[in-house]
Amino acid sequence: MKIALWLSLFIVFYAFFGYGILLYFIIKIKRIVKGKPVIPPVDEGLLPSCSLIIAAYNEEDFIDEKIANTLSLRYPAGKLQLIFVTDGSTDRTPELVAAYPQIKHMHSEARKGKLAAVHRVLKEVTTDVIVFTDANTFLNADALINICRHYADPVVGAVAGEKRVATSAADDATAGEGFYWKYESKLKTWDSELLTVVGAAGELFSIRTNLYPEIPANSIIEDFMTSLLVAAKGYRVIYEPEAYAMENSSDSVKEELKRKIRIAAGGIQSIVWLKKLLNPFPKPILTFQYVSHRVLRWTVVPFLMIAALILNIVIVRSGYDSLVYDLLLAGQIIFYSMALLGWLLETRQIKVKILFIPYYFCMMNYAVVRGIMRYISGTQSAIWEKAKRKEA
Helix, strand or coil, X not given: CHHHHHHHHHHHHHHHHHHHHHHHHHHHHHHHHHCCCCCCCCXXXXXXXXXXXXXXXXXXXXXXXXXXXXXXXXXXXXXXXXXXXXXXXXXXXXXXXXXCCCCEEECCCCCCCHHHHHHHHHCCCCCCEEEEEECCCEEXXXXXXXXXXXXXXXXXXXXXEEEEEECCCCCCCCHHHHHHHHHHHHHHHHHHHHCCCCCCCCCEEEEEHHHCCCCXXXXXXXXXXXXXXXXXXXXXXXXXXXXXXXXXXXXXXXXXXXXXXXXXXXXXXXXXXXXXXXCCCCCHHHHHHHHHHHHHHHCCHHHHHHHHHHHHHHHHHCCCCCHHHHHHHHHHHHHHHHXXXXXXXXXXXXXXXXXXHHHHHHHHHHHHHHHHHHHHHCCCCCCCCCCCECCC
16 A cells, blocks of 8 residues: 555656656756757748638637737738638627738638638648637737747647736636646746657647648547647657747636646547557657656546545554654645635635645646546537636
8 A cells, every 4th residue: 555655646746746857857968968959040031831720719809809919920921821710600700800801711600610610721721831829819929930930940840839828916716727837838848858749739839731630520629639640740849938829817717627627538538549659669758758748647647646645544544653654644634625725715706826726736637537537428529618718
């Protein structure tokens, strides 16, 4: 039982923090041997042609804002095509988009999901590179230039931008969302430097047009699948934090939980579909990154957290005389008590931020369990019900 307890705790720690620590030291050693990677300079004359695709579903409240942001993006004249697809929208979104002649607008009355809409758009794309971004995010002015400069390297097959979550002093538990994405951004920076990003956020993601894979229409997190399939072909997926998509945090933890459950269900689906990547022999570094950064979190970690608590209780109650196990159990009880108190206060809209990190951490792992159950039961639809966001 003691071995099982320590192994459980080690895997949980490794999946969320140990991998980051190990990656940090690996990158330090790599820089000593090969030097720090050089960011490619921007030569606008050599930038590839690019199509920016935005799928917008019922976004009338701020679609004009999104369009204004899109039209403000810098890119060489004649090399950029802007495409908005508004399939299934039942509000004024299609009408508002159609008012801008600079934008290629595609619309279908049927709502078949984001991936089906994107596949329909891709038939119209003739540019070298495709960039995807969400309708509820806003890009920095040089985002496209900073992304597309990496395609001067033929080994680069895709480039992921950074997702940033806008939070304020008034934010409650959703401040955990901003903390999580800052940590994820650092991990992706190191992943990219080691070899490749393992999973890109759909808020800002690009790919060489000729590498875009055929993904089944029932894919739940198609952006993750796309990036991993590119990496599996031997191309690098680069992370570019100087190209970022800003969005507001979820309106509440309930809304964030809904999003996390969907992602977790999609994570299990992806692991099943990409099972060949679990074999380390063809691409050992990619498998190491994939298992360490994604697979452990989406499969065993939540159950090992439960196992560690139960095993610790059994060991202490069995009369094993060791201060270490007593302190370990006390630490677990305090941590989960903080998470529970954070949940209780959040339901009453009382803000004590120190409690929200353990609460958010537990919520993420609860979402994984729910996501696994949804995937097994087949009840998770590929059609996304967007989470409500805080107003700017």
